[in-house]
Amino acid sequence: MRSFARATICALYKYSGLMALQERIAYWSGRRFMSVVLFHRVTDAIPEDDLTVSTEWFKSFCELMRDRFNVVPMTQLYRMLNKGQTPPMRTVAITFDDCYRDYVAAARTLAHYKLPATFFMPTGYVGTDHVFPWDAGLKRMPNLPWSDIREMQSLGHEIGSHTVTHADLGVIPAAKARRELADSKKTLEDRLQRPVRWFAYPFGGKENFRPEYLPLAQEVGYEACFSAVSGFVQPQMRGILPRDAMPYFRSLLHLELHLSGCLDWWYNAKRRVGLL
Numbered sequence: 675m676r677s678f679a680r681a682t683i684c685a686l687y688k689y690s691g692l693m694a695l696q697e698r699i700a701y702w703s704g705r706r707f708m709s710v711v712l713f714h715r716v717t718d719a720i721p722e723d724d725l726t727v728s729t730e731w732f733k734s735f736c737e738l739m740r741d742r743f744n745v746v747p748m749t750q751l752y753r754m755l756n757k758g759q760t761p762p763m764r765t766v767a768i769t770f771d772d773c774y775r776d777y778v779a780a781a782r783t784l785a786h787y788k789l790p791a792t793f794f795m796p797t798g799y800v801g802t803d804h805v806f807p808w809d810a811g812l813k814r815m816p817n818l819p820w821s822d823i824r825e826m827q828s829l830g831h832e833i834g835s836h837t838v839t840h841a842d843l844g845v846i847p848a849a850k851a852r853r854e855l856a857d858s859k860k861t862l863e864d865r866l867q868r869p870v871r872w873f874a875y876p877f878g879g880k881e882n883f884r885p886e887y888l889p890l891a892q893e894v895g896y897e898a899c900f901s902a903v904s905g906f907v908q909p910q911m912r913g914i915l916p917r918d919a920m921p922y923f924r925s926l927l928h929l930e931l932h933l934s935g936c937l938d939w940w941y942n943a944k945r946r947v948g949l950l
């Protein structure tokens with residue numbers, strides 16, 4: 675009943691034109707809401723959960739992105755940030771972490787909708803039968819072979835690094851962190867014959883990356899680093915960029931409201947009274 679009421683309010687808000695008006699006012703007043711969204715599993719092999727969306731949901735997400743958002747390759751998002759350019763309304767970049775074999779199908783779906791994405795790979799597990807500890811007990815989900823990653827690249831997607839061994843950079847020493855950063859980059863560049871510019875650190879929380887490793891990542895040659903801490907990417911942001919893990923909301927209407935920045939006032943209100 676509550677979710678029905680919420681869906682009705684969201685629909686009224688959108689279809690009355692209030693949402694578009696609010697967005698325009700925010701844009702005119704200089705507020706920007708760029709997002710980097712993060713997927714983990716796009717599969718029908720296991721039930722949907724906080725890390726998993728079905729192929730049907732993903733298709734609907736792609737339609738929403740094509741019809742209502744400005745999806746850009748990471749290169750373009752980075753260029754806008756670097757040059758201080760004003761991003762168009764509803765600018766979004768799409769990313770994936772880990773090396774599930776289902777990603778090749780997701781990459782083809784994205785290409786069908788002409789949506790570019792970046793896939794962050796833990797290079798040590800590509801082409802292996804490694805099972806991630808958090809997947810123990812779930813139906814077996816194979817890992818991508820290099821041939822699929824090459825196909826994903828040829829479809830127009832970018833490949834970034836997610837370390838070699840999916841290491842927690844919040845706990846490992848600097849020498850090991852350097853190897854994780856440098857070796858994964860080198861492996862990807864050797865295998866794919868393209869420069870690797872982006873890095874997403876595993877586990878993604880604030881505690882999973884030591885601040886002193888950011889200069890290390892830059893020294894190794896990465897131009898941008900990504901967490902999985904949610905939030906909007908602001909034009910003046912440097913350092914580690916936030917990402918919103920999908921499905922942030924299972925309702926696409928609710929997700930649209932969120933990514934367009936229209937719920938920001940609500941989050942701020944909740945923050946003020948200590949609910950966020």
Ligand SMILES: [Zn+2]
Pocket residue numbers: 771772836840876877
């Ligand atoms: Zn990961």
